[in-house]
Structure formats: structure tokens, C-alpha cells
Amino acid sequence: MTIEEATALAQAEIDAKKTINGGEGMFAQVNNVRREYTEAEYDQAVVDLANSKMYVANEKWMQDRAEAYPSQLSFIEAYTEKEILGESEKWDAYVVDYNKVRSDNPKPE
């Protein structure tokens, strides 16, 4: 996804939220006064949403993998049992879990 594509999608989503377009509006509470977003705030919402779409499309897979990988402790236990004791049961299970994380969170083409 390019930033232009992300911005176009974000612009359409934010425009649909504006009350002037029949949406429910986005509201700010400043000094305890509630009001609809200014155009500048809506514009910033477009930028934020486009940036987020870029992150999800191009980078989120790395964070998802990092959070889903088996623990370091399970790696150490499985690896040392295989190397030192010659028992590969936990290592084989680790490999399955590791590969599942990668297939569940593929790198974008």
C-alpha cells in the first residue's frame, strides 16, 4: 500500500463521519466544552488514519510475530535438550509453533 492509497481510503472514511455528510460526527472535549472537530482536526484524523493503514499494511506483521513467538525460555529448554541430551521432542514442537507464527503473520508481498 502506498501513502497515496492509504490517504484516499482514510479521507473517504473520515469524510463519511462528518455530520455535514450525514455521519455521526467526531467530537472534541476541550475545557469541558464538547464540539465537533474543526476541519483542521478532521484533516489530522485523515493523516493519522492513513499512517495507521500504512503501518498495518506494511509493518504490523513484524510486531505481531514478535508478540506471538514462543518464549525465550521455551527456546532455551528445547534447544539445550536437543543439543545436550539428544532429545528432540520439545525442539520439534518449538519448530511447529515457530512456523505457525510465521504463517499466521505473513510478510506482505
Place this chain on the structure above:
Amino acid sequence: MAGSLIKIQETIVSSSTGSVSLVGIDSTYDVYKVVWTNVTIDTDTKQLQWRYRNSSGDVNSSNYDKARKILKANASFTNSSGTNATQFNTVSIGTGTQEQTNGILYLFNFNNSSEYSFHTEEASSLDYQPTLAGIQGGGVLTVTESHTGLTFFVQDSNNLESGTFTLYGLKK
């Protein structure tokens, strides 16, 4: 010391709101404190985020740096750091029962136009899984300007559903 925490502003969210701005930071105090409690959002797996404000409004900058530890009850602790971001953030929360975020910021140098503004952060949230997630760390906006407050909002232009945001000054 009795009476050393001075409440400056409190905003209670009781209906869908895109952002909450706390303002009122000036030279009266050296250090300010922000507390958010029972904050819920309307969309699953999104973060509460915030930016600093100056006299012109929210500082939409790519100079927000953070360094934190994420402490999760069900997994190994992880680091959360980065430079040149466009905002600060908590962990992702959701819309399930009791999923919410609570936290405290201490604000430094906000009224000093020749220094960067910093904050320390500590938070305790029931995240989207739902799992308890704590945060300890800090942030800085690497721009030499003074700031008058903060604006909280939800990732991807979603809404806050409820919560209380309070700004205090620490009496000199």
C-alpha cells in the same frame, strides 16, 4: 505535604468523543500530573493515544520519542520504544467487559520554551485479550517550545466511550 496536589481541570467522558484536551499548563507549577481512569473505547484492539498541545492547538509533529517497558501478566515483558513518531500511546484495549486503561503522566519542562518537554508514564490496563498490561517509561517531544496541555484520542480516529481525565499541578 498537605495541599500540594492542585486540581486544574477534570473532563469526564460520558458519550462518544473523539478527543479530550486538558489545558491550563503555565508557569504556576514546575511539574504537572495527568491521570486517566476507567477509560473505555468504542472499537476493539485500539490504543489510547495522546499529543502535547501548544498555544496553537495539538502539536502534530513527527518528533515524539518513547522508551517504555510493557509488563504483561500472561507473557514475557517487552520493550516499547521508538523515535520520530507522530503521537504517544498506551497498549491496545478492546470493548469487552472491564477492558479499560488507567494511567498517570508527570509532565516536565512544559512551560519552558528553550527545553524539550518530557513525561514519565505509568499505566495499568486490561487489554484486548483481556490481559493485565502495565507500562513504565517515558516520552519526549524533541522540539524546543512550551506546551499548554495534552490531547487524548483513540487510534484510527475511533471514539472514547467513557473515562475521566484530570490535570493537576504540583505545588512548588
